[in-house]
Structure formats: structure tokens, C-alpha cells
Amino acid sequence: MADVVDRVFDTVADAAPEIRAGLPERRAKRDDENVSGDTQLEADVWADDLLFDRTDAIEGVNWYASEERDAVVTVGDADEGYAVALDPLDGSSNVKSNNPCGTVVGVYDQPLPAPGSSLVAAGFVLYGPTTTMVVARNDEVREYLVDDDGRTDLGLVELPADPTVYGFGGRVPEWSEDFEAFVRNVEDDLKLRYGGAMIADVNQVLVYGGAFGYPGLSSAPDGKLRAHFESMPMAYVVEAAGGSSSDGSGSLLDLEPTRLHERTPTFVGNDAVIEDLEAALPD
Known part of the structure; x- marks a missing residue:
């Protein structure tokens, strides 16, 4: 099932340039709040819908959950598989001030709610001066440059020994x-x-x-x-x-x-x- 996890991050990477390009016209607030009580931007809901539509097509992903949705959505037809949990636009309040934001991804091997021990991979896309993706799986973290042509591997990520x-x-x-x-x-x-x-x-x-x-x-x-x-x-x-x-x-x-x-x-x-x-x- 490792290829399913690969497809999750490929899907998020493919969507990232489109999400980044769509932010400028979706900076306005909505009248709605998400289930956590946060005021939503148009960009929050739009990014969630886009990522849900893309993730729904991945065979082996049977549950989708988002910070913007009240409940888990069952997207597969099996009792076993992966659950994808997303914060579609972390730091969305920064969109108005043109500061960094991004997308958080967690892949769990059981339906949510689930313990942290059920994570099999996690990562994030950062919309900064460049768009990068960090992916952790199999006790290894790698960073990628993301653009319309795909992902470019920038190498391993290891926490520096001296905190700064x-x-x-x-x-x-x-x-x-x-x-x-x-x-x-x-x-x-x-x-x-x-x-x-x-x-x-x-x-x-x-x-x-x-x-x-x-x-x-x-x-x-x-x-x-x-x-x-x-x-x-x-x-x-x-x-x-x-x-x-x-x-x-x-x-x-x-x-x-x-x-x-x-x-x-x-x-x-x-x-x-x-x-x-x-x-x-x-x-």
C-alpha cells in the first residue's frame, strides 16, 4: 500500500501550484465559521474542496477529514485503508497580509479519530517565496521544490544540532x-x-x-x-x-x-x- 501514500503526496504536490495561484482572488472572509469556531476565508473552503476532489480519486484512501469539515467523509468502500487528514490552508489569516501559509497533511492507517501512533506519513506544503513540500515517512524527511513541472528533490532534512x-x-x-x-x-x-x-x-x-x-x-x-x-x-x-x-x-x-x-x-x-x-x- 506504499504506493497509496505516494499518490497522496503526489496529489497534494500537483494541487499546490493551483492553490497558490488561486489565493489572491480568495482573500475575503466568509460569513461562516468552521467547526472549531474559526472565521473562514473563501480560500479555506476552496482549497478544502479542491483537495477533497483530488483525494477522492485515490484508491486506498477510504476516509477524508479536514479542519474545515465537521465530520470524517468516507470516500472508499473498504473497512481498511488510509485516512487523510488535512489542514487545507494553515495560516490562512496570513493571506490578507501576504505572509506565508500552507497545507498540512497527515496519513493515518485507521479511521479517525486515531492515535498519533497510527500515522504512517506526514508533511506540509509551504507557500513562501518559493513553494516547497516537506514529506516524512519511514523515519526520513525530504524537502521538494514544487512548481508546475512537478517536484524537485532538494534532499534530506535533518534538524540542526544547535538550536537557534x-x-x-x-x-x-x-x-x-x-x-x-x-x-x-x-x-x-x-x-x-x-x-x-x-x-x-x-x-x-x-x-x-x-x-x-x-x-x-x-x-x-x-x-x-x-x-x-x-x-x-x-x-x-x-x-x-x-x-x-x-x-x-x-x-x-x-x-x-x-x-x-x-x-x-x-x-x-x-x-x-x-x-x-x-x-x-x-x-
Whole structure:
């Protein structure tokens, strides 16, 4: 079934230039919210529909889930196969300000909701100055340049040994005292880099080393990021690149969400930074 996973990422890569080209005319907000309560842009729904139509054609993908849809859509006719979970346009609020955004992909070998251990591949497309795709599978991470001619392999991605950058989301007044104290120690050694699109911020960690995270807040104890669509796929990528992930107490890949749109505190980065984070937070 490995060819099914290949076809998923081929399909996303083929769609990426079309998605990028379609963003300028779809910057307006809709009157709707998604199931998580986020205001949708026209681009969110359009990208979701496009990716659903393309994924629906892949034999072996039997379930499709998206941050923009209330429930899992059964697209195959078998009891076994793969589930594809997408954040079709991560960081879509950046479209208006012309900052980076992207698409997150998680491929699970069982229907959702599913544990992080059921991920068999994950990755993302980043719409930055260039369009790139990062794919993690079989304990290896590779980066590709994506354009109308297809994918160009740019080589292996490995987390640098020395951390350089950090970025943590949420309003500081809503951080816990323990987390704020941890960040104050981190900022003595690392440079702040936070752009408001998880994909772009995680990609900077992959390039320069460091840490990205979105903690639990006083107004949102589980944080902002969704386990199936954002947190566990990014954990899969960063761990395959030689780093670590955490919800504050253990690997995000050990999570067992019981709801499709479940949220979780999310941290990824170099082992040492994540270890310090877990030591700083209460059990």
C-alpha cells in the first residue's frame, strides 16, 4: 500500500501550484465559521474542496477529514485503508497580509479519530517565496521544490544540532507562570521568530534548529492547535528529522484523541529544548 501514500503526496504536490495561484482572488472572509469556531476565508473552503476532489480519486484512501469539515467523509468502500487528514490552508489569516501559509497533511492507517501512533506519513506544503513540500515517512524527511513541472528533490532534512530560533503562540498574559518563566530562559539563548502560520514557524525550526509551540492558555487550556490536523503531523515530521515533540508531558505521537477536532498544547523542536520545557512545566 506504499504506493497509496505516494499518490497522496503526489496529489497534494500537483494541487499546490493551483492553490497558490488561486489565493489572491480568495482573500475575503466568509460569513461562516468552521467547526472549531474559526472565521473562514473563501480560500479555506476552496482549497478544502479542491483537495477533497483530488483525494477522492485515490484508491486506498477510504476516509477524508479536514479542519474545515465537521465530520470524517468516507470516500472508499473498504473497512481498511488510509485516512487523510488535512489542514487545507494553515495560516490562512496570513493571506490578507501576504505572509506565508500552507497545507498540512497527515496519513493515518485507521479511521479517525486515531492515535498519533497510527500515522504512517506526514508533511506540509509551504507557500513562501518559493513553494516547497516537506514529506516524512519511514523515519526520513525530504524537502521538494514544487512548481508546475512537478517536484524537485532538494534532499534530506535533518534538524540542526544547535538550536537557534524559537516561536511560541498565544497572548503572554494568558500563559501560565511556569511557561512564561521557561520562555524567559529560552530567549536568553535563542532568537524570536514567530509569523502566525504554524507551517512557516515549524519550517524555520527545521532549517535553523530551535523550538515552536502553542501552549495551553488561561482561556483555552488545550491551546489552539488540533491534534489530527496540525499537532500530530508536525510531531511526526520533527521527530523523523531528529527532534522531539511534546504536549507538555510526553510525545504528541503518544496522544489518543477521542474527538476529530480535539486540541492539544503543542511543542516541537530540538531534544534539549523540549526536555527543558517538560522539566519546567508541572506534571
